[in-house]
Amino acid sequence: MDLAFGWDFGRALIWIVLLPLFGALVNGISGRWASRSLVRAIAVGSVAGSFLLALACFVKLVMLSGHGEGAEGTNKIVNVVYDWFSVRVGDAVIPVRVALLMDHLSGVMTLVVTGIGLLIHLYASSYMEDDPSYARFFTYLNLFTASMLILVLASNMPLMFVGWEGVGLCSYLLIGFWWENPTYAAAGKKAFIVNRIGDFGVLIGMLLLVGTTMSFEFSDINANATSLLIPLRLDQTHSIAWLTTATAACLFLFLGCSGKSAQLPLYVWLPDAMAGPTPVSALIHAATMVTAGIYLVARLSNVFLQSPTAMAVIAIVGASTALFAASIALVQNQMKKILAYSTVSQLGFMFAGVGVGAFGGGFFHVFTHAFFKACLFLGAGSVMHAVHAHGDADLRELGGMKKFMPVTRWTFLLSCFAIAGFPLTSGFFSKDDILLGAAYMGTGPWAAYPSWVGWVVFAMLAIAAFMTAFYMFRLYILAFEGEFRGGPKHGDGHDAHGDDAHAHAHADPHESPWAMTLPLVVLAFGAVTVGFLGLPHWLGLPNVWEHWLEPSLAALPVTEGAHVSLAIGGTAMGVGTLAGLGGIGLAYLWYIKENGTTPARIAASVPRLHALLMDKWRVDEFYGAALLRPMAWLARFAANFDKLLVDGLIAKATSSLTLLGGWVVTRAQTGVVYTYSAFMVVGLAGVAWWYLVPHTGLEYAVRGTQVKLQAAAGLGYEYRFDVNSDGEFETEWSTERTIEGSYEPKDFVGGAIVVATMRPGTREREQLLEGGHVLAFAAADLGPEWQAVAPPAANAPPGTPGTSDDTLPGMSWSLPVRDIFLPYAPRGGEAHSATLEQAHGLLERIVGGESAIDIARARATNDEQRTKVGLVANEDGVDGHVKLADGTEVTFEAGAHTALVETSRGVHVVALDPGELALRPNGARVRVRGADVTQETHLRPGEIAQVGNALVRAAAVVRGTVEVRNAFGYTVRESVDVVVRPDRPADEPAPNAVRGAQ
């Protein structure tokens, strides 16, 4: 049904926010020059417009939900304004939209914000009449309203965060509104910073939520809340098993909530925040902003339900705060201070409510509290206005105000009844809802939730409710009943600021103008009546409130059969009523009948407790000593550390070192000429010395197995050579500096290969071999058939097959060196267990220098896999024994012995037959002696294997040595390892190289 005069309600939604924002902009820019009435018109008008729009939207919402109940999308009005930015988690792109959403929950909250906001704007327009910064005040206040509306109406968390921080900013600005008083300014700063600590929690909570539910939208988060029931991840691999993401996220969010909504331990800013003008206290620090925390919990109720632990924590923290703050409020003497602690306490009630799962009840208390607490604050403001108190009004200087200001008195009294939970007032119903919730939880309807929490919370709340009733009526009686105790000396301690708005003196207190009393009346009316929206269900009465919020709030996952019995309901209501009436009665007895003597006596009897309560449990002092002082110390330490150590080390020390170096070097600069010449001569002598010692400068040329060696020429040099690798010199000393030697297989000292590929532009390549080499070929060298031969699995060296790019595996080589063992493929046999060190020692001795184990170990480390090393006896080898590095001898039964290095990537071993090269095809097509081979094949020196299109020739390493002696008889020696290419054995046929590529 289209009720809407043809309106687009989605579009209207944005104007709810924009109107106050424009009001703020206009007043902020032009307010300095505009008249007060214009400022007032803009400020109040914009909020009024916003309220009317909100009302229209709300009515529309009521209509919608009346007709399309249950159907998705009909219970809310949505307005997507534009895409703000987007965030990626993995491959998912998560947009962050500037989108507004009015559903049942935010609709109510919007009405509260705009409605009560309107009343308070109206009130303030009169209250602040004399303040020189009138326009600035309304700029902030309008800005606050806009921010609060963003907070409430945001459809996703980041946008809500905009409002969340925006209201924090406005609160900061408004608390420090009279910034010339340094205490007030500091209070503003304190509020902002404490709130920021909370914001940190919200930020982390938000990231935790989006990281799992992959959305920022409240609706999606709530819908996917069960996906949060996974262990809390710390990064891609680590997680905390005993903590679910839901619990962590909820606790972080609750940190934010406790900052914004002044719960333990972050409540400390709120009492100080009373430094702001009273309408601010009413609007921000009682009715709207501070309830944002409860609103957030309600908004994400489904998420919080995933974590009974977090819920229990919230309930206990809430109840403790309620009790704690109420205890402080009992003895305070400043009107606003009492109200502030009362607010903290009531917020505790609300959290206890949502903590025990009574989301509707907790939020109902937000609603009713907005009325009576706003009314109380405004009443207090009215009193202060009357007695011209600026910062706060001291109860000891008041009294008997009912004579002077009847409207204020009656509205204040009604609100007191409401907050005390006098039957049938709004506070009675909402508090009852919370107590009921706690009691209900005590019966254990939700298995995951510890039932004792319910009763503990219930008890604490009952005591807190009793205290509430008592201190509120103490406040009322001391302020309004009895005789006026104030006089001309008013304003003591409050005129620190120079431009006191109320500097002109009045003779008597007086009733406030209509603009101030009208809001009082409206609010008091609400305070008494709105309770009827939430009549107790268990009595069979219609609970409009619960019914209305049902689509927006999550329901407790109660076990079957659990319901609110008459007994529980009765208990809760009875205890609540008793607590309220008892508190009122006690206050009446002590302060009206006995005129305050008993409290004084009690205070005198426990002076230290009383002082502690007067000092608000000295929490601020404790924070100062336990947190602020260490932090300030840390900051000073950091600054000094920076100046002395970091700068000293990085800049000063290096510069001094440079200077020192310069100083040292300039010591040589004597300026005396002959020291310079002496240095020069030393250099000359050095050059001469170079000619004195002989130099070998050995060069070589190879042809087949012929090696020609040539040493450097020099004055008076004589030479002798070794040309068969044995270390003995064959020639006598002579002046002949070249020699040619021919090497035979017995002279070979090591293995080598010569690789010739057929591709144009590539050159022949020589390579010395060590154990375990894998020779890789380019695909073009191997030709198309390289894959045809499957690699023998057992012998596959690790990491080679299937590499992606142009380098492909060819075959592995091993080095046959006389009498030494090199790792070989295991062919069964018993594995001797040996330690890594033993095997390492063995291999080091065999291979020299870095052994295969180093490589295997490095790779194993790389793979984070284990390495196993053992010595294996081979069946078809010869007997032997090995002396290990540590001196122990390991004897093997039989066989060529093998060191085995096993990693998870496959066995990596190398053979050890002397005199030959062992060739192990590894995925390439290999031909030896005219036949394809797939198994290990041994090549004698000079033999040629064909690998794909490439030729590989088994070559050998020989060693040539020269010794040079000069005229003085000095000798030097130099050896060179040369790769020689023995002829092919006669019995081997020539390979038929496939010259395809050429």
Add this chain to the structure above:
Amino acid sequence: MELGLGHFIGLASLLFGIGAVGFLVRRNLLIQLMSIELMLNAVNLTLIAINRWMPGNHAGQVFAFFNIAIAAAGAAVGLAIVISVFRLKKSVQSDSVDLLKH
């Protein structure tokens, strides 16, 4: 006894050494200059001797020729400096000249 190149080079290095030691141990600027001349002459001797054993061209002798010219120029300038130093310091001791500092 056969004379070899070694004889000449040996002699030259001996003379060079004497000149160098003289340059280092004497503090009289004039004698230091003379020591420099000794060293230059030793070098000339080497050049000419080697040229003798490599008689394909006259490179060594030409070089020695230039050396003589340069030595003469050096002596002239050096002596001028000595005079200048003497004017300033009233001394021809080389350690009186220590202004070349830092």
Add this chain to the structure above:
Amino acid sequence: MSGAGAYVFWFAAFLAVLTAVGTVAMRSAIRASVALLFHIISLAGLFLVLHAQLLAAMQLIVYAGAVVVLFLFVIMVLGPTPDRSADQRGLLIRAAAGGLMALVMGAISFALISFAPPMLPGVTACPPGAGAECGQFGGVEALGGVLYGSAALPFELVSVLLLVAVLGAMAVARGHSSEDREALKAKKLAQAGEK
């Protein structure tokens, strides 16, 4: 090389070493310069042994005739100078360097002369296959041909060098001493006072 050449060599070498030691060891600068003169003459003899006739002559003309005379002039100009007390600065490095130098050079000479006697093949007056111009080796004609031929550019550059050296020497030697400057200043002041 043998025969007369060898005798001349040994004699000239002995004289050269002796006079060289004399040059560096004489206390008086005049005596040192006289020793230098004889040293130069003995070297000229060695040059002759080495078939460097032109250079031997040049040695006598330039060194004995010009350089040594210049030294003598300067010694005369400066007159006897007081021997100041020995300066200790740099003594260690000086001594070390001198020692090192003597050691190295001595070692080389010793090695070359005595340790391995027939080090290089001796060359007769004209080695076989040296070519027709061998007879003129070291003569005016041969050397002059090179100097005005392939070495003409450096030859000319040397003349420029000599010119620069002469000008430089003049400029350096003409500089005023500090006392002169004081006197000049006083004179100018006096002149200014007169005006």
Add this chain to the structure above:
Amino acid sequence: MSRHLLSVLLFLPLLAALVVMFTPRQYLRTLRGFSVGVMLVEFLLSLRLLFDRHVDAVDWSSASYKFVEAHSWVESLGIQYKVGVDGISLWLVLLTTAMTPIALFSSWQSVDTKIKEFAIAFLLLECGMIGAFVSLDLFLFYVFWELMLVPMYLIIGIWGGKDRVYAAVKFFIFTMVGSVLMLVALLYLVSQYQHLSGHYSFDLGELGRVQLPAKAQYFCFAAFALAFAVKVPMFPFHTWLPDAHVQAPTGGSVILAAVLLKMGTYGFLRFAMPLFPVASHFLGPTLAVLAVIGIVYGSYCAWVQKDVKKLVAYSSVAHLGFVMLGLFSLTTQGISGAILQMVSHGVSTGALFLLVGIIYERRHTRELDAFGGLAKVMPFYAVIFIIVTMSSVGLPGTNGFVGEFMILSGAFSSEVLPFARVFTAFAATGVVLAAVYMLHAVLKMFWGPLDKAENRGLPDLTRREVYALAPLVVLIFWIGLYPSMFLSRMEPTVNAFIEGYVQKRNATVDLEEARLGAAPAGAGAEAAQADIRVVAPGGAQ
């Protein structure tokens, strides 16, 4: 002209500097007007980078380089004059062209000696900064990188405060040490490229194809990282920054904070990370730890500073820590956020330095204790200051928030940082600390009683100052409220960057593994050849 737009942008300031050089120094107004005018023209021209319709290739939804212009410079060494912009450098170029005129314009109030030289220095500086951002040839980059050092050195050393020479020399030497090492690494890289391909090249794209073995990458990356970390500046190489900022004249501070610091982070993003992916993969977490230390440490240091300028300087250390964290989270939004944060930081810290300069001109002191209650006499100034403070604190709706939030969420979901979420939580405490130190400054300066006699007569902002600040305030809200305009143009590049980066990193890791398996240490030519390899062209940007 659009084809040569970048060249025009590069050489216009240079040309103007020449003109200024030959203008007689007594024409003060002309000198001042001309230099700022040229910079404004430069800014307008640079806007064509965004909106140019004449070049077909200008499509900011693609990742490629735009406005590319390449000429051979030193042929034998493969050095080119090659410039181009992509989504990363685009915003930094615009930031440069926007901030330079503001900085110079605001300087004309305070700088009254050697006007001509000041203008020349600024014009050269602008040329150097733009050049460093648009160079696609590493040699060219190095030239501009060093070129911009000199004018800044002079600006600090000539027109600076009391200890200007010390600060200038410190600035110069710190930066120089790093960049010389960078040059060595660069030459090594080029020589390896030559070894593989047979010819020299300094082209970024060409050099990006070289896969160095991991060990070489570590050294090269360390050299590059040192050069850039000094510039960023990262803890513990930041100590030149407070000195330089405190001593520099206002205009110099603004440029230093707004643009020069971005050179470091830009260098990491453009050069150090793509050229040495494996090294940055394994060393990245270490740098991220340093970044987080920088955030917390910088904040603490800022808190107790008595000099406002020093406070802002330390806050830069903290803010740039966020940027570094974003970069090394190696996620799209982390890097996008980092780029956005670079721009944001340029705007808001630039504005803060302007504001500090304004109060310094009036009071000739920057001591926090000398102020108090200024909101009374300078209300408009106070409003702007608080707006900028809020932007610096990262209040949502201002520019500071978007970048910070994206960085944090990027780091939060990072796959490379160990304990990424714990990391992020630590970094997020910087958000709280930022409020602590900035509000401390606000409290000390503007609030409380106006009890110092010297402060009573202070005038509010002049029109000239408003002109300088207004665009920055507009930008603060623009970026804060509508960042899509910026993000949409940088995201394609960032996505391509990460893709290429990951591809090259994996390829190198494969190579290392293959090398390890193929040839034990000390092997011959085969192993040496396997050490380095050229990946397919286009594999890395």
